[in-house]
Amino acid sequence: MTRHMxxxxxxxxLPKTSLVAPRPMDLSEKPLLQVRSVSKYYGRRxxxxxxxxxxxxxxxxxxxGESGSGKxxxxxxxxxxxxxxxxxxxxxxxDDTMREVFxxxxxxxxxxxxxxxxxxxxxxxxxxxxxxxxxxxVGERLMAIGEQHYGDIRQxxxxxxxxxxxxxxxxxxxxxAFSGGMRQRLQIARNLVTGPRLVFMDEPTGGxxxxxxxxxxxxxxxxxxxxxxxxxxxxxxxAVARLLSHRMVxxxxxxxxxxxxxxxxxxxxxAPYTQLLISSILQV
Ligand SMILES: Nc1ncnc2c1ncn2[C@@H]1O[C@H](COP(=O)(O)OP(=O)(O)OP(=O)(O)O)[C@@H](O)[C@H]1O
Numbered sequence: 001m002t003r004h005m006x007x008x009x010x011x012x013x014l015p016k017t018s019l020v021a022p023r024p025m026d027l028s029e030k031p032l033l034q035v036r037s038v039s040k041y042y043g044r045r046x047x048x049x050x051x052x053x054x055x056x057x058x059x060x061x062x063x064x065g066e067s068g069s070g071k072x073x074x075x076x077x078x079x080x081x082x083x084x085x086x087x088x089x090x091x092x093x094x095d096d097t098m099r100e101v102f103x104x105x106x107x108x109x110x111x112x113x114x115x116x117x118x119x120x121x122x123x124x125x126x127x128x129x130x131x132x133x134x135x136x137x138v139g140e141r142l143m144a145i146g147e148q149h150y151g152d153i154r155q156x157x158x159x160x161x162x163x164x165x166x167x168x169x170x171x172x173x174x175x176x177a178f179s180g181g182m183r184q185r186l187q188i189a190r191n192l193v194t195g196p197r198l199v200f201m202d203e204p205t206g207g208x209x210x211x212x213x214x215x216x217x218x219x220x221x222x223x224x225x226x227x228x229x230x231x232x233x234x235x236x237x238x239a240v241a242r243l244l245s246h247r248m249v250x251x252x253x254x255x256x257x258x259x260x261x262x263x264x265x266x267x268x269x270x271a272p273y274t275q276l277l278i279s280s281i282l283q284v
Contacts, residue, residue: 031200032057032094032230033078038087039254040073046254047073051087051250053259058196062262064242064276065251072202074251078232079119079200080109091198108212113166114144115230118191118199121205124183128175128190134161135171137190145194164219181212185219192223199224201233205240217243238278242266250274 017281033055040047048070055061063071076082078089080101089101094116104112113119128137139147140155147153158168164185166178175183184204191199204220205213221244224231235241241248241262248265250258250273258271269275 020208029057030098031055032059032092034088034098035078035168036088036090038074038084038089039075040070040077040084042081046070048084048251049254049255051251053256055198055230055232058230059247060224060229060231060233060245062236062245062248063232063251064236064238064248064277066242067236069251070254071236073254075200075232075234079117080113081119094197113196114141116196116198118194118196119192120184120187120199120201120204122203124180124187128183130176131174133172134166134178134186137175137186138193138258141190141194156193156196157189160193162187163192163223165187165215179212179214180208186209186218188220188223190230192227195227197230199229200232201231203235203237204233205218205235205237205267220244238266244250250277 005250012106029055035067036052038118039049041049051074053061061105063074065071073082073219077087083102090098091101091112092098096102097175099108101109102166119127131139132140135154135157138160140154142156147156154171158171159170161171166182166189168184170178170182175186188204201220205216217240222230224244231244233240233244245262248259248262249256250265250271252273258265258269258274260270265274266278269278
C-alpha cells in the first residue's frame with residue numbers, strides 16, 4: 001500500500017462536517033484497549049516507535065499519516081497480526097478483566113479474533129474466502145463460535161447481507177462474482193456477525209471508486225454508531241477520518257506527533273507537520 005495522502009475524495013459526496021459527533025466521554029467508563037510504548041523495528045528501520053494511547057468503548061480512532069509513517073505496522077502490532085519489538089497492548093475482555101494480548105493463550109487469541117475483534121482489510125480478498133458463497137462467508141464465523149443449526153445460520157447470514165445492502169438472492173453467489181464495493185460490504189458483514197466490540201480497519205475504502213467509497217463510508221458510519229463499536233481505522237484520506245472518527249492520531253516517521261478530537265485536529269492543528277499535511281491536502 002504505497003500511496004500518498006490524497007483527498008480524492010470519498011468525502012466529496014458527503015457533507016463536509018463530521019457526522020459522528022464526538023461521543024460524550026463517560027470518564028467513569030474504563031478503557032477497552034491500552035497501547036503502551038509499542039515499537040516495531042524492521043532491522044534498523046523504524047516501523048513505529050514508542051506509541052501509546054487508550055481506546056474507549058464505542059470510540060472510533062483514526063490513524064492518519066503519509067505513506068510509510070507506520071500506520072499499518074502499528075495496526076498490525078495492536079491486532080496481534082505482528083509482534084512488536086517492545087511495548088504492551090492490554091485489552092478488556094468480555095469478563096471485564098484487562099489482559100495483555102501478547103500473553104493470551106492461543107485459544108484466547110483465537111476467541112478474540114473470531115468473536116470480539118474484527119479486521120477489515122483494504123483488499124476484500126484478504127478477508128474473504130473467494131470461492132465459497134456469500135452466505136457461507138458470513139455463516140462460517142458463526143460456526144466457528146459453535147453455532148450449529150443450519151437454518152439459523154442461513155437466516156442470520158441473510159439478515160446480515162440485507163444490513164450491508166446486498167440483495168438476499170445473492171446469498172449463494174461467490175464473492176468473486178461481486179463488485180469491489182459488494183465484496184467490501186460482505187467482508188464487513190462477515191466481521192460484524194459475531195458482535196465484535198472492536199474492529200480494526202486498514203484503508204477500508206481504499207481502491208474503490210469515489211461514489212462506491214461514499215456509499216461504503218455511509219454504511220460503515222451508521223453500523224459503527226448503531227452497534228456502538230469501537231474501531232481503529234488506518235487511512236491516508238483525511239475525509240475518511242473526518243467522517244468516521246471521534247479522535248485522531250497523526251503519525252510521522254513511526255511516531256505519534258499529534259492526537260486529539262478529530263474536528264479539533266483538522267480545524268486547529270497544533271503540530272507544524274499536521275498543519276502542513278492538512279494545508280497541502282486542502283479543504284477537508
Ligand atoms: N516488512 C517490512 N520490512 C521492512 N521494512 C518495513 C516492512 N514493512 C514496513 N516497513 C517500513 O516501516 C515503515 C512504516 O511502514 P508502514 O507500511 O507501516 O507505513 P504506512 O503508514 O502504513 O504506509 P502505507 O500507507 O504506504 O501503507 C516504512 O519505512 C516501511 O518501509
